[in-house]
Amino acid sequence: MTTIQVQGLTKRYGAQTVVDDLSFTVEPGQVTGFLGPNGAGKSTTLKIIVGLAAPTRGSVTVGGRRYRDLPVPLTEVGALLDAGAVHPSRTAYDHLLALAVSNGLPRRRVDDVLARTGMDGAAGKRTGGFSLGMRQRLGIAATLLGDPRVLLFDEPVNGLDPEGIRWIRDFMRSLAREGRTVLVSSHLMSEMAQTADHLVVIGRGRLIADMGIGDLMRSTSEGTVLVRTPEAGAFSRWLTQAGGTVREGLESSLVVTGLSGAEIGRLAARHGTPLSELTPQVASLEDAFMELTRESVEYQGAPA
Numbered sequence: 326m327t328t329i330q331v332q333g334l335t336k337r338y339g340a341q342t343v344v345d346d347l348s349f350t351v352e353p354g355q356v357t358g359f360l361g362p363n364g365a366g367k368s369t370t371l372k373i374i375v376g377l378a379a380p381t382r383g384s385v386t387v388g389g390r391r392y393r394d395l396p397v398p399l400t401e402v403g404a405l406l407d408a409g410a411v412h413p414s415r416t417a418y419d420h421l422l423a424l425a426v427s428n429g430l431p432r433r434r435v436d437d438v439l440a441r442t443g444m445d446g447a448a449g450k451r452t453g454g455f456s457l458g459m460r461q462r463l464g465i466a467a468t469l470l471g472d473p474r475v476l477l478f479d480e481p482v483n484g485l486d487p488e489g490i491r492w493i494r495d496f497m498r499s500l501a502r503e504g505r506t507v508l509v510s511s512h513l514m515s516e517m518a519q520t521a522d523h524l525v526v527i528g529r530g531r532l533i534a535d536m537g538i539g540d541l542m543r544s545t546s547e548g549t550v551l552v553r554t555p556e557a558g559a560f561s562r563w564l565t566q567a568g569g570t571v572r573e574g575l576e577s578s579l580v581v582t583g584l585s586g587a588e589i590g591r592l593a594a595r596h597g598t599p600l601s602e603l604t605p606q607v608a609s610l611e612d613a614f615m616e617l618t619r620e621s622v623e624y625q626g627a628p629a
Contacts, residue, residue, distance in 0.1 A: 327474040333383035345530035358521030366530040403468025413453025438466040458489035514611040553602035
């Protein structure tokens with residue numbers, strides 16, 4: 326099993342601590358979302374994993390070894406940290422061929438990864454004319470050249486159109502189904518909600534949460550229940566007296582916190598109040614993320 330193991334990782338630049346005693350494990354066979362506000366230390370952590378930055382303290386291993394100790398890194402770890410890091414005058418094929426030859430990989434791998442990422446029709450085109458989506462696909466093709474078991478992606482869907490986002494989402498999940506270890510950094514909560522199985526959330530360089538996506542959303546949910554009744558005014562008073570907090574929702578609904586659905590149902594039966602809806606609400610990933618990271622956001626706008 327090829328895991329990414331981060332242990333007590335700390336990175337300082339002068340007096341600034343960017344990553345602060347961070348520990349987590351990325352397991353194979355699932356997509357792990359790596360989340361955090363701007364400045365949380367995500368990109369720095371990814372750079373340390375692939376040896377582009379040295380830790381001040383702590384360690385990172387891939388399959389039990391440091392990245393610099395891997396004999397042919399591209400066959401162990403594929404990383405897309407900057408989709409723009411290509412020579413604009415090279416064709417897609419030549420860009421991948423240079424990477425393959427420099428890593429001792431067979432030329433046939435270039436054709437294989439171009440086909441898998443849907444880039445075979447653009448193989449002879451110069452990368453300087455590529456759209457952002459095409460550059461992202463080319464970057465993903467490069468990560469697959471060595472057929473690695475570990476894949477890292479930093480903001481792979483930024484700036485893409487809906488078709489490109491859906492393609493990358495499905496692709497990430499297909500890689501995980503093959504048993505690979507997939508770590509994806511993203512700011513798009515809606516995408517992580519549909520892509521990730523597990524989440525690692527950091528803020529100001531420190532670990533905030535490390536759990537399955539469903540567990541995370543349930544853990545930060547306020548236990549909100551949506552209630553509809555033709556006797557909303559009277560029932561709202563009963564709910565408040567029972568310890569609930571009630572506010573008006575859309576279309577004459579009541580949004581209740583502080584009481585479970587079962588407690589609300591029993592209260593309605595006791596007072597003979599007819600209910601047309603009683604629906605517990607689960608927090609969205611965006612709600613959960615905002616709740617977890619509200620103390621870690623570097624810049625906050627004024628309330629609307």
